[in-house]
Amino acid sequence: MIPCAYFMNIFKVARSIWIGMGITLKYFLNHKKTLCTIQYPREKDLIPARHRGIHYLETEKCVLCWKCSDICPVDCIYIEGVRGVDGPLQGGYRGQKATLSKFTVDYTVCIFCGLCEEPCPPKCIWLGPEFDYHSTDRTMMEKNLLSDEVYTESDEVFVEWARGENERLQEEKKKQKEAEKAAKAAEKAAAVAVAEETPAEAAEETTEEASAEAAEENPEVEGDAAE
Numbered sequence: 001m002i003p004c005a006y007f008m009n010i011f012k013v014a015r016s017i018w019i020g021m022g023i024t025l026k027y028f029l030n031h032k033k034t035l036c037t038i039q040y041p042r043e044k045d046l047i048p049a050r051h052r053g054i055h056y057l058e059t060e061k062c063v064l065c066w067k068c069s070d071i072c073p074v075d076c077i078y079i080e081g082v083r084g085v086d087g088p089l090q091g092g093y094r095g096q097k098a099t100l101s102k103f104t105v106d107y108t109v110c111i112f113c114g115l116c117e118e119p120c121p122p123k124c125i126w127l128g129p130e131f132d133y134h135s136t137d138r139t140m141m142e143k144n145l146l147s148d149e150v151y152t153e154s155d156e157v158f159v160e161w162a163r164g165e166n167e168r169l170q171e172e173k174k175k176q177k178e179a180e181k182a183a184k185a186a187e188k189a190a191a192v193a194v195a196e197e198t199p200a201e202a203a204e205e206t207t208e209e210a211s212a213e214a215a216e217e218n219p220e221v222e223g224d225a226a227e
């Protein structure tokens with residue numbers, strides 16, 4: 001004898017298929033009203049105001065403090081440059097307080113947590129509404145925030161050159177400072193020496209002047225002394 005549970009199972013399966021197909025049919029017939037997907041990239045959905053997408057950098061405001069890269073939990077921000085406006089510029093970017101040669105984010109690693117926005121003193125790095133950053137090659141997933149383009153091999157060539165150039169400029173600056181310091185010290189020493197010599201010379205001059213005056217006033221005394 002076939003158990004009743006056997007037919008109950010068949011009935012349940014048929015019923016769930018019927019319900020599922022009914023829902024599909026409902027959406028199929030009313031697809032214009034019940035649309036829940038869009039034909040991306042031909043159609044684009046509205047992005048919420050607080051969406052955290054790819055980064056933007058207001059380069060001219062950056063002070064090169066590395067706070068954003070220090071706080072990043074996955075270490076995917078790479079920054080190079082010099083503070084001040086005397087770094088090499090070709091291919092880089094000179095801001096008000098720093099000269100940047102590299103500022104990139106690796107999107108194969110970034111988790112879009114937004115932490116990098118928080119500690120930035122001039123609030124110049126932020127996650128914008130753009131989310132479409134795709135590639136078939138993972139080497140193209142690093143974005144150069146200085147140019148808003150993919151970070152390329154030619155960018156890397158520039159960064160390597162700028163690294164050497166920055167070191168050379170820093171070395172020159174250091175030597176110049178040392179020379180200025182030495183010149184100041186020498187100037188100070190000369191001033192002290194002059195100040196030390198001046199009282200003795202003044203005393204000598206005063207004595208000579210006093211003798212001359214005395215001789216003028218008493219010529220006899222001088223004559224006697226000569227005899």
Ligand code: SF4
Nearest residue numbers: 072110111113114116
């Ligand atoms: S969003 Fe988060 S993971 Fe991405 S760069 Fe900023 S701190 Fe790093």
Ligand code: SF4
Nearest residue numbers: 062063065066068120
């Ligand atoms: S925290 Fe802001 S100012 Fe500092 S390096 Fe990052 S972007 Fe530049």
